Amino acid sequence: MKLHILRCGSMRVSPAVPYGNQISLGGSLRELLEPEQNRVELPVLCFLIEHPRGPILVDTGWCREISPAGVYDPKAAAAVLPRHLAAFYRPSLPAGEAIHEQLAGLGLKPEELAAVLLTHLDPDHVAGLRHLEGAMRIILPEDEYFWACRTVYKARQPWSLWMDFPMERPYYRASPLGPNHWAIDVFGDESLLLVNVPGHTDGQAAVLIRDGGRFVLLAADAAFSPRNWREEISPGFGFDRQRQLASLRWLREMAEDPACAGVFCSHDPALKPGTLVF
Numbered sequence: 001m002k003l004h005i006l007r008c009g010s011m012r013v014s015p016a017v018p019y020g021n022q023i024s025l026g027g028s029l030r031e032l033l034e035p036e037q038n039r040v041e042l043p044v045l046c047f048l049i050e051h052p053r054g055p056i057l058v059d060t061g062w063c064r065e066i067s068p069a070g071v072y073d074p075k076a077a078a079a080v081l082p083r084h085l086a087a088f089y090r091p092s093l094p095a096g097e098a099i100h101e102q103l104a105g106l107g108l109k110p111e112e113l114a115a116v117l118l119t120h121l122d123p124d125h126v127a128g129l130r131h132l133e134g135a136m137r138i139i140l141p142e143d144e145y146f147w148a149c150r151t152v153y154k155a156r157q158p159w160s161l162w163m164d165f166p167m168e169r170p171y172y173r174a175s176p177l178g179p180n181h182w183a184i185d186v187f188g189d190e191s192l193l194l195v196n197v198p199g200h201t202d203g204q205a206a207v208l209i210r211d212g213g214r215f216v217l218l219a220a221d222a223a224f225s226p227r228n229w230r231e232e233i234s235p236g237f238g239f240d241r242q243r244q245l246a247s248l249r250w251l252r253e254m255a256e257d258p259a260c261a262g263v264f265c266s267h268d269p270a271l272k273p274g275t276l277v278f
């Protein structure tokens with residue numbers, strides 16, 4: 001199987017976002033107000049799986065409107081995102097990196113995707129949905145949707161970016177996989193699973209891709225790089241640190257499995273765009 005790593009823009013965030021190792025009001029304020037010179041540039045990565053059932057896209061990155069000239073544009077960002085999120089993310093999307101531009105480069109139209117999987121509803125993962133008109137199946141765990149619709153997640157996951165897109169919303173079911181023992185078997189053949197990795201959000205999914213005896217795991221934002229699970233440092237941007245740590249321990253277990261061909265995070269600066277065959 002083949003996995004394409006696509007860079008759909010970047011964000012300039014506080015170093016506490018990937019490695020804050022705590023969740024607190026002070027931590028959240030720091031993440032929001034961090035001065036520019038202290039911020040770190042992290043990529044916003046999406047993944048395209050060449051699966052026997054067809055091409056599967058995981059997440060959608062930023063949208064063109066958020067960064068019309070390809071650089072951070074506070075006014076444009078604040079027209080797409082609530083002002084506090086624009087200030088938190090400082091998003092940019094260079095020409096050619098929006099998801100529809102990336103797909104066109106691979107010779108793919110949105111309607112040719114077998115499915116679009118959403119790991120969670122944070123804006124850097126769903127803003128590009130507007131560029132995927134015609135996509136046949138958009139799949140999001142119901143458990144992510146439920147909390148995003150009803151709770152404080154509303155401040156972090158603006159409805160305008162995703163609410164109007166028709167989605168399939170399967171529930172997680174009992175599974176031997178994941179820290180929560182919850183997973184969704186997308187095709188019913190265990191080749192592609194959404195595994196609940198809570199902590200960053202309650203319903204967040206990692207994506208497990210299996211081919212023969214090998215597997216690749218896309219960790220979404222359960223970790224920002226392998227450093228999180230190697231050193232047990234939890235990302236700062238999250239809701240439940242104990243659950244974050246449990247998810248990190250599971251990621252480490254999976255990374256150490258001899259059948260593992262890679263565990264990839266959505267914002268790891270060491271992960272370069274390219275194609276992996278496994």
Ligand SMILES: [Zn+2]
Nearest residue numbers: 122124221266
């Ligand atoms: Zn993210």
